[in-house]
Amino acid sequence: MVKKVLTWAGVAFLIFFIAFQPxxxxxxFKSLGGGIMDIAxxxxxxxxxxxA
Structure with missing residues (x-):
């Protein structure tokens, strides 16, 4: 139950963040993508x- 609430809270925060601070x-997201690319x-x- 707690996991479900935290998941929905995270999704709501993500939508809020994108909507009001695009x-x-x-x-x-660019920073995260760059980090993932560096790891790869x-x-x-x-x-x-x-x-070799």
Whole structure:
């Protein structure tokens, strides 16, 4: 029950954040995307060096 409430609260906050602070929300998602891309690049480099 608590997990369900926290999930819906998170979704509501996300919608609120995007609706009222779109530029800040875009910056946050760009940062998250960049971090994910850095992690993926690191794994790719690791496996390239491992098998080369």
């Amino acid at each position: 530029n800040s929300a875009a910056d946050v 690049q690191g794994f790719g480099d690791f496996f390239t060096n491992l098998f």
